[in-house]
Amino acid sequence: MFTSFFAISAFFGLLGCEQPTNTQVICNKNPELCADLHKDSWCRFEKGDLIRNRFKLKNTLEPSGKLIYDQLLYLENYNKCVELASGVQHILHPERTNDRARAFGLSSQTLSELQETTKGSNDPHLAYYHWSRFNDPEAEAVLFAAESNGAITDVMLKAELASHYLRLNPTKSKQLYAEVFEGSTEENFKADWLLALATIYRLENKFEIDYWLSMTNIEITHANFTEVQMLALIKGNKILQRRLDKDALELAEQLQSGEYQKSKLKTLLDKDIREAHSPL
Structure with missing residues (x-):
């Protein structure tokens, strides 16, 4: 288990093989996946990506490092977007501004928790995340050992290393x-x-x-x-x-x-x- 979110997912159990892409359908059937997110249309794409990946995680018994890495990226993108949105004052509906601020606080906490619980992972994707974000020397050692051993097969991760x-x-x-x-x-x-x-x-x-x-x-x-x-x-x-x-x-x-x-x-x-x- 990597975060309290995964604990929630395990509690609600698996839904089956169906993978809906409509976020409103996902939220209606799985309200726990969306309860901490803001409700209006700001950051629509970032929120959609995050919800769909949460649904994948909920339906995966043993999430891969790549899937959790994607979750970290989607959380980062959502957190940055909703932070900006929380600074926009809604004159007619001030409660929307408050809702975005709430979502920013909760997503910051969730991101911090996921970063902490994935620290020290031997998975190359998660090692890359901690090395690239925090210059973590242990993560760096794990990442480049995996690269030297030919253990990295993901094209996107190889491209990041090629850039390095x-x-x-x-x-x-x-x-x-x-x-x-x-x-x-x-x-x-x-x-x-x-x-x-x-x-x-x-x-x-x-x-x-x-x-x-x-x-x-x-x-x-x-x-x-x-x-x-x-x-x-x-x-x-x-x-x-x-x-x-x-x-x-x-x-x-x-x-x-x-x-x-x-x-x-x-x-x-x-x-x-x-x-x-x-x-x-």
Whole structure:
């Protein structure tokens, strides 16, 4: 048991396999999951994520570290949002402001309890949480021991570690990102991984690759960009720009279709990793 919330969940028992996504349905059938939350429409998405994850926890006999880690993140997001909302004074209905303030206090307490009870966990997700949030040296040791032993399989957690190694050990970062791209799906792929990789190649003064990966991110996210700044990476070479833009479009389509295996990015990363580990 990790918090008083889990004790409540155990007390009410399991409901079965059905997993409703409508939060109002969940709250109506499981009022104990929503009683400490505010009632109006502020922080709708944060509250919805938290409620749905609470429902998953209630229906899980032995919650995984990943599920509890998600609960910590959802609690953090909700707590931050409702803190801001509690500072907004409702003139016509002051009781709504009071309700948000109550929810902020309760969510702060619940978050603190969950942080305390997960401290010292040997689960990699929870170790990552305590290391990244509190710089906990014991959690750091657990996390990197798990990484060294190949015990970390979750794509998102690997991506966090790849980001950590970005400047400390670029080759290690590339290797982890290669595993991340290898294990990602159309559903969980994150375009930001491309920007992290682009940063590595920029630090290596490989500006063509930096341009290619950055433009692939832009193709996927449709982010605004300044063409002059992008062109500066390749010294204004318009012919090279057309080729790299074409390659970026191709890579974007492959990654969004789950076809990393066929991509030039896989070829590049495999080559870089192989060369980095080859004896001089």
